[in-house]
Amino acid sequence: MKLKRLLSTSIQEIRNFNNIPSDSRIFSLIQPTGKIHLGNYLGAVKNWKTLSNLSHLENKCIFGVADLHAITIPKLATELKEYRYQAIASLLSSGLDDSQCILYFQSSVPEHTELNWYLTCITSMGQLNRMTQWKSKAKQGENSTITDDKVLESTKAGLLCYPILQIADVLIYKSTHVPVGDDQSQHLELCRDVAERFNSIYQTDYFPIPKTILTSNKKILSLKNPNKKMSKSDPNQNSCVYITDSPEAIKMKIKKATTDSIQGQIYFDPEERPGVSNLINIVAGIKDLSIDETVNEMSHLKDHKQLKDYVSEIIIEEFTPMRLKYNEFMNNKDYLTSIVNKGKEHAKEIAEKNIKEIRTKIGMD
Known part of the structure; x- marks a missing residue:
C-alpha cells in the first residue's frame, strides 16, 4: 500500500x-x-x-x-x-x-x-x-x-x-x-x-x-496507413516525411497520403476520418495550436486537394531551413x-x- x-x-x-x-x-x-x-x-x-x-x-x-x-x-x-x-x-x-x-x-x-x-x-x-x-x-x-x-x-x-x-x-x-x-x-x-x-x-x-x-x-501516424505509427522501418517510405526531404518529395508524399471518400468540410474525427485527422494533427503540432484552433484555421479548405496543398506548405516551411542546416552539419x-x-x-x-x-x-x- x-x-x-x-x-x-x-x-x-x-x-x-x-x-x-x-x-x-x-x-x-x-x-x-x-x-x-x-x-x-x-x-x-x-x-x-x-x-x-x-x-x-x-x-x-x-x-x-x-x-x-x-x-x-x-x-x-x-x-x-x-x-x-x-x-x-x-x-x-x-x-x-x-x-x-x-x-x-x-x-x-x-x-x-x-x-x-x-x-x-x-x-x-x-x-x-x-x-x-x-x-x-x-x-x-x-x-x-x-x-x-x-x-x-x-x-x-x-x-x-x-x-x-x-x-x-x-x-x-x-x-x-x-x-x-x-x-x-x-x-x-x-x-x-x-x-x-x-x-x-x-x-x-x-x-x-x-x-x-x-x-x-x-502521435503522428503513417501517411499511407493511419492506423499505425509513422516509422522509419515502414517498407513504404511514402508513409514517412523526413526533415531532410526536399519540397518536391514532401509534396509528393502528402499528395499520396491516405484520406477518405468524404467530400466537403474538413473536420477532425480519428475514428471515421483517421487519414484527414492525421493531417490536421500534423498542422496542429507544427503550429502549436489546439485541434479546434487548427480546424478553425482550415475552415476555408473545401476538399482533399486543398487540404493536402495546405499541409505540404506548412511542412515545407518548417523543414526547409532544417534541411539546409542538416546538410551543413553532416558536411x-x-x-x-x-x-x-x-x-x-x-x-x-x-x-x-x-x-x-x-x-x-x-x-x-
Whole structure:
C-alpha cells in the first residue's frame, strides 16, 4: 500500500512546461536510427527545443543519442557511426542549442552502464517479462512470455533487459522529469518503481521519483496507413516525411497520403476520418495550436486537394531551413564531434559525482 501511495503521488503529469520547477532536471534520449522524421520531430525533438529554451530551465536539460540501446539489434559499425552523427545533426538542425542544454552520446558516459548493473540486481524478471516493447522488437506476440522455451531461445538478453538501462539513463542524473511518448510510458512506470525500491532497500531518498512530461502533440501516424505509427522501418517510405526531404518529395508524399471518400468540410474525427485527422494533427503540432484552433484555421479548405496543398506548405516551411542546416552539419563531422565531446564532459561531471554517492549508498565506495 505504501508503494502504491508513493507512486500515485509521483506519477504527476506535467502539461504546462512553465509549471516545471527551476531546480528540475529534464532528461531524454533519441535512438540513432538515421535521419529523424515528422513523428520524431513533433513527438519529441520540438518539445526538447521548447523546454531548453525556457529561461528557468536553461542548462537543466540533458538530451542525447541512445547509442547503447541501438545495438540491441546489431548493426554494421560503419552504419551505426553514421547514424549517430545523423542523430546529432538532426537535433542541432531542429533548433537545439548546445549552450542551453547538454547534447551527448550515451555510450560516452560509462556511469550509465555501472548504474545499470546495480539496478539490474533489484529488478525482477517478472517486471521485465511484462514489458511490451521487447515483445514487439523480438517479433513475439503480445501474450508471449520469456518462460516459453521458443521465446527464450529466440530473444536476446539485451532486448529483454534494456528497460533497466533506460532507468539507469534517467536516474544517473537524478532526473526529475522525463518527456515520453505513449510507447515509453510503461518503461517510465518501471523506472519509478525501481527508484522507489532502491530508496527503500538502502533506506534513503536519494533518487527523485521522475514525473512524466506530457505535451499536446498527438502521435503522428503513417501517411499511407493511419492506423499505425509513422516509422522509419515502414517498407513504404511514402508513409514517412523526413526533415531532410526536399519540397518536391514532401509534396509528393502528402499528395499520396491516405484520406477518405468524404467530400466537403474538413473536420477532425480519428475514428471515421483517421487519414484527414492525421493531417490536421500534423498542422496542429507544427503550429502549436489546439485541434479546434487548427480546424478553425482550415475552415476555408473545401476538399482533399486543398487540404493536402495546405499541409505540404506548412511542412515545407518548417523543414526547409532544417534541411539546409542538416546538410551543413553532416558536411562538418569535426564540428559535430566537438559538440558531443563538450556534452560528454558536462554529462560526466554530473554522472561521476552521482555514481560516487551511489557507491557509498550500496557499500561500493
